[in-house]
Amino acid sequence: MYDTAGSDVGCVSVPLWGLNMKVFMLGWEFPPFISGGLGTACYGLTKAMSKLGVEVIFALPKSIDEAYSTHVKLLSPNSLAWRPRMNLGVEIIEGQERTDVVYDRLRNVQFHEIESMLEPYNRPEHYIERFEDYIRQKRLSRSKDGDILSDFDDFGDYSNDSDSGDYCGNMFQEIHRYAGSAVRLAVHEDFDVIHAHDWMTYPAGIAIAAVTGKPLVVHVHSTEFDRSGEHVNQVIYDIERKGMHSADKVITVSHLTRNIVISRYGVIGEKCEVVYNGVELNSNGPQSINRTGIRSNEKIVLFLGRITMQKGPEYFLQAAKRVLGEMDNVKFVMAGSGDMMNSIIEMAAGMGIGDKVLFTGFLRGKDVQRVYEMADLYVMPSVSEPFGIAPLEALNHDVPVLISNQSGVAEVLTHALKVDFWDVDEMANKILAVLKYPPLQMTLREHGNFEVRKLRWEDAAENCAKIYGDVMMRTIPAY
Amino acid sequence: MPSVCFYFQVHQPFRLRHYTVFDKSDSYFDKIKNHQICRKVADKCYLPANRLLLDTIKRFGGEFKVSYSITGTLMEQFHKYCPEVMSTFDALAETGCVEFLAETYYHSLSFLYSRSEFVDQVFKHVDMTQKLFGQKPRVFRNTELIYNNDLANTIEAMGQFDAIIIEGADKILWGRSPNFLYQPPNSKHVKLLLKNYLLSDDIAFRFSNRSWKEYPLFADKFARWINRINGNGNVVNLFMDYETFGEHQWEDTGIFDFIRELPGQILQNPDNNFLTPSEVIDRYDAVDTVDVPHTISWADAERDLTAWLGNAMQSNALHAVYRIEGMIKEARDERLIKDWRKLQTSDHFYYMCTKYFTDGDVHKYFSPYDSPYDSYINYMNVLSSLEKRCSALESDDELEVADTAVAV
Numbered sequence: 001m002y003d004t005a006g007s008d009v010g011c012v013s014v015p016l017w018g019l020n021m022k023v024f025m026l027g028w029e030f031p032p033f034i035s036g037g038l039g040t041a042c043y044g045l046t047k048a049m050s051k052l053g054v055e056v057i058f059a060l061p062k063s064i065d066e067a068y069s070t071h072v073k074l075l076s077p078n079s080l081a082w083r084p085r086m087n088l089g090v091e092i093i094e095g096q097e098r099t100d101v102v103y104d105r106l107r108n109v110q111f112h113e114i115e116s117m118l119e120p121y122n123r124p125e126h127y128i129e130r131f132e133d134y135i136r137q138k139r140l141s142r143s144k145d146g147d148i149l150s151d152f153d154d155f156g157d158y159s160n161d162s163d164s165g166d167y168c169g170n171m172f173q174e175i176h177r178y179a180g181s182a183v184r185l186a187v188h189e190d191f192d193v194i195h196a197h198d199w200m201t202y203p204a205g206i207a208i209a210a211v212t213g214k215p216l217v218v219h220v221h222s223t224e225f226d227r228s229g230e231h232v233n234q235v236i237y238d239i240e241r242k243g244m245h246s247a248d249k250v251i252t253v254s255h256l257t258r259n260i261v262i263s264r265y266g267v268i269g270e271k272c273e274v275v276y277n278g279v280e281l282n283s284n285g286p287q288s289i290n291r292t293g294i295r296s297n298e299k300i301v302l303f304l305g306r307i308t309m310q311k312g313p314e315y316f317l318q319a320a321k322r323v324l325g326e327m328d329n330v331k332f333v334m335a336g337s338g339d340m341m342n343s344i345i346e347m348a349a350g351m352g353i354g355d356k357v358l359f360t361g362f363l364r365g366k367d368v369q370r371v372y373e374m375a376d377l378y379v380m381p382s383v384s385e386p387f388g389i390a391p392l393e394a395l396n397h398d399v400p401v402l403i404s405n406q407s408g409v410a411e412v413l414t415h416a417l418k419v420d421f422w423d424v425d426e427m428a429n430k431i432l433a434v435l436k437y438p439p440l441q442m443t444l445r446e447h448g449n450f451e452v453r454k455l456r457w458e459d460a461a462e463n464c465a466k467i468y469g470d471v472m473m474r475t476i477p478a479y
Numbered sequence: 480m481p482s483v484c485f486y487f488q489v490h491q492p493f494r495l496r497h498y499t500v501f502d503k504s505d506s507y508f509d510k511i512k513n514h515q516i517c518r519k520v521a522d523k524c525y526l527p528a529n530r531l532l533l534d535t536i537k538r539f540g541g542e543f544k545v546s547y548s549i550t551g552t553l554m555e556q557f558h559k560y561c562p563e564v565m566s567t568f569d570a571l572a573e574t575g576c577v578e579f580l581a582e583t584y585y586h587s588l589s590f591l592y593s594r595s596e597f598v599d600q601v602f603k604h605v606d607m608t609q610k611l612f613g614q615k616p617r618v619f620r621n622t623e624l625i626y627n628n629d630l631a632n633t634i635e636a637m638g639q640f641d642a643i644i645i646e647g648a649d650k651i652l653w654g655r656s657p658n659f660l661y662q663p664p665n666s667k668h669v670k671l672l673l674k675n676y677l678l679s680d681d682i683a684f685r686f687s688n689r690s691w692k693e694y695p696l697f698a699d700k701f702a703r704w705i706n707r708i709n710g711n712g713n714v715v716n717l718f719m720d721y722e723t724f725g726e727h728q729w730e731d732t733g734i735f736d737f738i739r740e741l742p743g744q745i746l747q748n749p750d751n752n753f754l755t756p757s758e759v760i761d762r763y764d765a766v767d768t769v770d771v772p773h774t775i776s777w778a779d780a781e782r783d784l785t786a787w788l789g790n791a792m793q794s795n796a797l798h799a800v801y802r803i804e805g806m807i808k809e810a811r812d813e814r815l816i817k818d819w820r821k822l823q824t825s826d827h828f829y830y831m832c833t834k835y836f837t838d839g840d841v842h843k844y845f846s847p848y849d850s851p852y853d854s855y856i857n858y859m860n861v862l863s864s865l866e867k868r869c870s871a872l873e874s875d876d877e878l879e880v881a882d883t884a885v886a887v
Contacts, residue, residue, distance in 0.1 A: 322501070326500060326501075414850065415833070415852075417850075417852055417853075417856075418849065418850070425499060425501060426499065428500075428501070429499035429500050429501065429856065429860070430856060432500050433500070433855075433856040433859065433860070436859075437792075437795065437855070437856075437859055438791075439790075439791035439792045439794070439795035439855075440792055440852060440855055440856065440859075442791045443790050443791050443792050443833060443851075443852070443855075444852060447833055
């Protein structure tokens with residue numbers, strides 16, 4: 001269909017998609033500020049775009065949570081207000097080891113941070129808690145300073161909001177303040193297209209599109225229905241809906257999500273394009289070969305992800321219980337944190353399998369690598385997973401995967417075991433098969449690792465660039 | 480010359496039902512699905528094709544001939560689900576223009592894993608054919624035309640057969656024509672009929688392929704290709720799955736019209752005729768030997784074993800099923816042995832094939848599973864249940880022995 005669009009314009013010849021394109025991208029998180037797949041996706045996508053020659057200006061709300069700043073430093077950390085464009089150099093400190101990450105391939109990407117407490121996957125209630133924590137800390141550390149909120153003034157004031165006393169206490173107002181700030185950043189920039197990732201950035205995207213007249217592409221990595229089931233937050237739903245309807249194109253990460261966008265948000269099908277995520281290839285491949293020698297006779301089944309309703313942790317436990325009824329030398333590792341963590345720990349104890357289920361908390365970097373190297377099987381029992389990059393990473397680490405049919409990644413993986421998330425008998429049946437029959441594990445690993453190499457961010461970036469080209473041509477006024 | 484020799488493979492496996500590791504039942508086969516498929520294929524293929532061939536044989540007054548091998552697993556299903564199909568085969572047998580060949584009763588790969596089991600299954604099939612059609616097969620075809628020199632030796636040693644049907648693979652012919660009879664090295668009397676895979680696959684696979692440059696294929700064109708062989712071959716062996724007619728190639732592709740027209744077109748040339756495999760070996764001599772040290776088959780482009788034995792799962796499952804042979808046979812439980820033999824059917828291993836799985840090709844079309852992994856898991860669960868049943872029987876026996884000992 002792009003070809004048709006291209007031939008309509010006729011004289012516009014773009015030899016290679018991506019050349020001479022400049023995109024203003026609005027995100028929530030970026031490595032190393034990662035709490036989920038979105039940051040990984042933005043990283044992979046922008047890296048590949050940069051290779052393709054697409055210039056990216058990346059705006060993201062920089063979290064002010066102190067816990068992050070101990071792990072990570074950004075250049076010019078003392079600059080709180082709008083930073084002039086800068087080339088990214090990020091230092092990551094992991095444990096005792098200090099690695100200088102040279103973002104060579106990101107040379108076409110510029111980063112702008114907007115101070116904000118926006119964090120992906122947060123619920124409004126959590127936001128208020130966090131905000132109160134923040135105020136409390138500020139009070140303790142700077143009790144002399146009467147005006148706590150002076151800190152926030154530097155963030156770029158959102159002057160339309162007269163009641164400056166509490167606007168930061170409301171996540172939705174924060175989103176709008178982020179939007180206002182992003183507009184102010186955008187007017188000083190020159191770009192062709194706006195690309196907004198997920199709902200928190202949609203208002204900013206809409207505002208920038210309104211002010212600059214540039215086409216807007218929204219990228220749906222997840223919808224409110226995925227996160228909350230049927231108990232949707234109406235305000236978030238409205239923001240999502242408005243973003244999708246205001247956009248010139250809606251990119252979804254799977255057909256599963258595309259169907260939700262069409263059926264639940266009333267977006268017309270022609271406007272929706274599926275762009276599958278990719279995966280960064282594991283560079284330390286050979287390492288994993290010698291792991292077999294160091295393994296004890298205990299098998300490890302891994303759940304890696306946020307412990308929250310959307311990810312189906314309770315189905316994992318129910319399956320674990322059934323597996324343990326047949327086989328004793330298995331440990332179930334749940335790596336991640338989330339709002340259901342406590343209830344899941346209690347549930348495991350209540351089921352009498354507390355000693356067989358290990359909780360590691362949120363893992364990063366090398367620890368993720370380590371846990372993959374230990375695992376015999378990765379299970380993603382998601383209730384609703386728009387895509388799901390984690391299984392690709394597991395395959396990339398030579399770990400076979402069992403994924404729910406209710407995930408977008410099930411559309412692209414053939415060399416994976418699949419199950420309906422509610423079918424815990426079948427889930428246990430498949431887990432047991434992998435643990436009992438080494439040839440199954442071997443075949444899955446062999447083919448899966450090969451298959452995952454075909455899912456490249458370069459293809460995702462190319463598809464996005466085609467979509468940019470499409471919306472750009474449509475907005476070229478006819479002469 | 481040349482003679483045209485048709486041979487059709489007629490087979491359906493006993494498909495397994497969904498069987499998890501938690502299942503305790505000893506019923507492994509999906510009765511509903513097997514019934515449905517048997518019914519469907521009977522309606523689309525077996526019944527109309529049998530009727531058509533019966534008519535054609537009558538129309539040509541004995542000039543048109545064909546041959547079949549029908550597996551035991553399908554015969555049992557006909558008996559249960561579609562007995563009327565059996566009577567149409569019976570009618571075909573009575574024409575005198577139809578020959579029935581022998582194969583392993585369970586369409587198994589037993590030749591590769593257990594010679595004694597292989598011989599048992601071949602005799603079981605011979606017995607069935609004799610009982611149902613009143614013919615003692617003289618020609619053998621192994622499952623999926625799996626063949627090597629060793630098979631020829633085994634078959635010759637059985638003293639029952641005069642010929643074997645094999646794939647006319649390029650890698651065994653070295654540029655020679657498949658349109659002659661050959662013999663295995665060191666063979667006293669067994670002859671080999673080689674499938675002309677180009678002409679066979681024109682019908683079986685390419686017939687309805689619109690991107691094939693010969694599409695559409697009509698009987699007159701095909702007869703011209705046969706005529707071209709005149710003077711350069713004795714027999715054109717057209718071997719294919721019987722399900723080609725109406726199942727693989729649907730009726731609306733014109734496949735039935737094609738086969739209805741074909742005998743007339745071929746017999747227009749007085750040099751041509753139709754022969755059954757036994758008539759072929761009686762009429763022609765072997766012109767040369769073909770040496771097949773490595774195993775060949777008629778599957779895929781590779782013509783090797785990789786469709787059933789191409790990955791670790793398949794190899795594991797096959798070893799696992801033959802590993803318990805001794806234990807199963809010692810248990811002397813008729814049902815147990817039957818279940819075990821039904822698990823040997825090659826289709827179970829074909830479903831586990833990961834070759835081309837991603838491209839969604841022919842392997843996927845024939846599989847009742849969503850993925851090769853699911854089929855392996857299911858198979859292994861069933862096999863482990865079978866093994867448990869067997870061990871339970873054995874321990875029962877021991878108890879009985881102990882009881883009698885006490886009584887004595």
